[in-house]
Amino acid sequence: MTAADEAPARVVIVDDEPGIRRILELTLRRSDRYEVVAQAGNGEEALAAVAEHEPDVVLLDLMLGPEWGVDLIAPILARSPGSLVAILTALSAEREEDAALTAGAFVFYEKTMVVSLIEYLDRDLALFRRALDGHDVLAPSALQRRGTPGAPFDSGERV
Known part of the structure; x- marks a missing residue:
């Protein structure tokens, strides 16, 4: 089966701002590789949507009103142990990224990069799937954001 034959990756968007959820949905619609199966505005809705859909990707905002996305x-x-959790936030990566990754998120995106979201998701989801298959990988979006010299951006292999 080729990449063109694969079913679209199922995505749950979790953000307390309806406008942001709509922007993310419209962004993902530009690609036939992603299908938004649910949206949630708080933790309770998010957990219900994830349990129902077992998505490939959960785009999770860090600040959901009074709730903290890391929790x-x-x-x-x-x-849904097979879901890639991608934090998408307006908060500074330097301050919040470690807590999110330690809690189990695979990648941390700043909302300023939403125009490149599909590109990042394509790369990171492919690597996440390799990780599920037992390969040792590191998400290239994290390497690129850090400006790691000589980072293996295309392959995502750990060196």
């Missing part, structure tokens, strides 16, 4: 990562993964 949702473990329950999301308990309901």
Whole structure:
């Protein structure tokens, strides 16, 4: 089966701002590789959507009103261990990324990069699937954002 024959990756968008959810949905619609199967505005809705759909990708905002997205990562993964959790936030990566990745997120995207979201998701989802198959990988979006000299951006292999 070729990449063109694959079913679109199922995505759940979790953000407390309806406008942001709509922008993300429209962005993902530009590609036939992603299908938004649910949207959630809070933790309870997010956990229900993840349990129902077991998505390939969960785009999770860090600040969901009074809730903290990092606290949702473990329950999301308990309901759908095969889901790539991608944090998408307006907060600074330097301050928040370590906590999100330690909690189980695979990648951390700043909302300023939403115009490149499909490109990043394509690369990171392919690597996530390799990780599920037992390969040792590191998401290239994290390497690129850090400006790691000589980072293996295209392959994602750890060196």
